[in-house]
Structures are given as C-alpha cells and as structure tokens.
Amino acid sequence: MIIWTIGYEKQRIDRFIATLQAAGIRRVVDVRDVAWSHNPSYAKKKLEASLNKAAIAYTHLQALGNPKAGREAFKAGETDEFHDVFGARLVGDEAQAALVQLKQFAEFEKTCMMCLESEPERCHRQLICEALQRDGVEIRHLIEPDLFRRAGTR
Numbered sequence: 001m002i003i004w005t006i007g008y009e010k011q012r013i014d015r016f017i018a019t020l021q022a023a024g025i026r027r028v029v030d031v032r033d034v035a036w037s038h039n040p041s042y043a044k045k046k047l048e049a050s051l052n053k054a055a056i057a058y059t060h061l062q063a064l065g066n067p068k069a070g071r072e073a074f075k076a077g078e079t080d081e082f083h084d085v086f087g088a089r090l091v092g093d094e095a096q097a098a099l100v101q102l103k104q105f106a107e108f109e110k111t112c113m114m115c116l117e118s119e120p121e122r123c124h125r126q127l128i129c130e131a132l133q134r135d136g137v138e139i140r141h142l143i144e145p146d147l148f149r150r151a152g153t154r
Contacts (some may be wrong), residue, residue: 001103003132004112004128005125006142011118013041019052019142026109027057031125032116033065059105063098064090064113074124086124090148091129099131112142113118 004025008016020028028051035044041122048058066074070085105111117123120141129139 001106001136002110002138002140003102003106003129004110004140004142005120005129006112006114007116007118007120007123008037008039008042008114009116009118013047013050013072015035017050017056020051020056020112021054023112023142024110025112025142027059027105027111029064029105029111029113030058030060030115030137031113031128032060033062033067033071035060035062037116046124057109059101061098063092063094063104064102064128069105070124082124083127084105086127090127099128099135103132103137 004023006016006019006028011019030044030047035047037043038048040048044060051058066082066086067089070082070089073079073081073085102111102113113125113128115123115125117125120126122128133139
C-alpha cells in the first residue's frame with residue numbers, strides 16, 4: 001500500500017490540483033488540526049469544492065492534526081516539545097482510528113495526505129508517515145507534477 005503526501009505552501013490552487021492530478025490522486029486527506037489558511041483557496045469548504053470539481057474526493061481527519069500546543073512548540077523551535085505533544089495525540093484512540101481510516105481509503109483509491117508545509121520533514125505529517133511506515137505502508141511525497149520522493153530520500 002502507498003500513501004502520498006503533499007504540502008500546499010506557496011502553491012496556487014491550480015498548480016496544487018495539477019500536481020495531484022498528474023499523480024492520479026483520487027482522494028485528499030487533510031491532516032490540519034484547523035482546516036483554515038491565510039490563502040482562502042485552502043480553507044476547508046473552498047478547497048473541498050475545488051478538489052471535487054477536479055474529481056478528487058476530500059476528507060478532513062482533524063484527529064491527525066497537530067494541536068495548537070504542538071504548532072506553537074514547532075514555531076518556537078522546540079522540536080522535542082513538538083514531538084512530545086504530537087506524539088501524545090498520535091497514540092490516542094481518535095488518532096489511531098483516523099490512521100485506520102486513512103489506510104482504508106488508500107486500499108481502495110490513490111490517497112494523499114495534505115498539510116501546509118511543502119517539506120514533510122518540517123511538518124507533523126512526517127510523524128504520521130513514520131507511524132504508517134511501521135505498519136508497512138510505503139510513503140511518497142509529491143513535490144510537483146511528475147516529481148515525487150520516496151520517504152527517507154532527499
């Protein structure tokens with residue numbers, strides 16, 4: 001099983017969607033705690049409408065989002081605190097159920113997790129990827145149309 005990831009940082013919505021389409025993505029799973037953005041194209045309802053227009057399903061799994069305390073620790077450069085906060089969330093029942101749901105989506109359709117940060121190493125989705133890899137899931141990070149990177153490579 002393969003699960004893809006993508007960050008929308010500094011991307012226009014049309015390029016973001018083109019990248020997803022080029023990879024054949026059929027479902028985007030939003031792993032932001034709050035599905036809002038300073039860029040209105042990536043606010044939940046508008047993003048969902050744009051993706052649906054492109055024949056890509058949208059699901060928001062808030063249980064896989066980085067909580068406010070984790071985001072604040074990350075912004076402050078407190079990496080250990082960020083890992084502790086998000087790690088505690090990730091082992092919780094809701095997040096574990098969301099991981100199962102994410103894997104179920106990926107069993108039936110090409111699925112991509114999304115968040116803000118373009119580099120997965122700078123995002124909590126890297127920790128989600130590590131948990132998925134422990135379960136035998138292959139992770140691929142979408143960079144741009146026709147370009148991806150397998151997790152663990154640069």
